[in-house]
Amino acid sequence: MDLTPEELGDWYLKLQDVGNVHNINLVTPEHVVPQVALSILHARSQGLRIPIIYNTSSYDSLESLALLDGLIDIYLPDFKVWSPSTSKRLLKADDYAATARESIKAMHAQVGDLCFTGDGIAKSGVLLRHLVMPGLEEEGKEIMRWLAQNVSRDLFVNIMEQYRPAAYVGRVKRSSGGKKKVDGEGEEEGEAAAGEKDEGKKEERRYAEINRAVKEEEVESVRKAAERAGLWRFCDPPRHDGFNI
Secondary structure, rough: OOOOHHHHHHHHHHHOOOOOOOOOOEEEOOHHHHHHHHHHHHHOOOOOOEEEEEEOOOOHHHHHHHHHHOOOEEEEEOOOOHHHHHHHHHHHOOOOHHHHHHHHHHHHHHHHOEEEEOOOOOEEEEEEEEEOOOOOOOHHHHHHHHHHHOOOOOOEEEEEEEOOOOOOOOOOOOOOOOOOEOOEEEEOOOOOHHHOOOOOOOEEEOOOHOOOOHHHHHHHHHHHHHHHHHOEEEEOOOOOOOOOO
16 A cells, blocks of 8 residues: 555554554665655654664665664665675676675664663664575675674674575576477477476576575585674574573
8 A cells, every 4th residue: 555654654653552563674665765764754753762673685875874874773684695796697786795785884884783672672783684595605605704894793693594496496497489498408399398308308497506495504604604704693593491682
């Protein structure tokens, strides 16, 4: 549904006063930053007290982030991949990493390292996420080293392992004529031909290099690189009942 900035801000207040939530989490709002800024200003003028979270891919302009200075309590940025070639192939934006580096530094300059209330609820700062991708652990390691050297060794980092192939990943490639491609050597007509192809040939699949779950050793290698770089605050499961502070 369409909402004015004021109507959106009123929803923040309802969530605070009726829903008793701990925060307002704005997920991928990069394309509507001016409206988000107005909604926060309105809600705060009407009594909003809980933190605002800006949940982003980090493909943000510095101008957009400047509009949010003083309005966002917690930044929740991703740093997805490191190399221009990988970001061009997977994200269709070869400037992703360069943009993310500048954006993450700007976010940290605004709110600093992640801080908690006495009962373990995040109240301000940056929580950086990196989803480890199949075969791309070296890029993850480079990201961890850069974060430690250029942002903060006290940065709170979530090294995530839940990647699973989805969407177009693993789908059979088709030519412009709608034919299935087999190993790039030939094509076969439609679904009926799938059962007629030679057993020695394999169908060419989209993004085959990431058409698997991530391995435990890949995740562990990124974690060890982060620790060697000096990072120490990680989103680990609690080792006991209660809060993981």
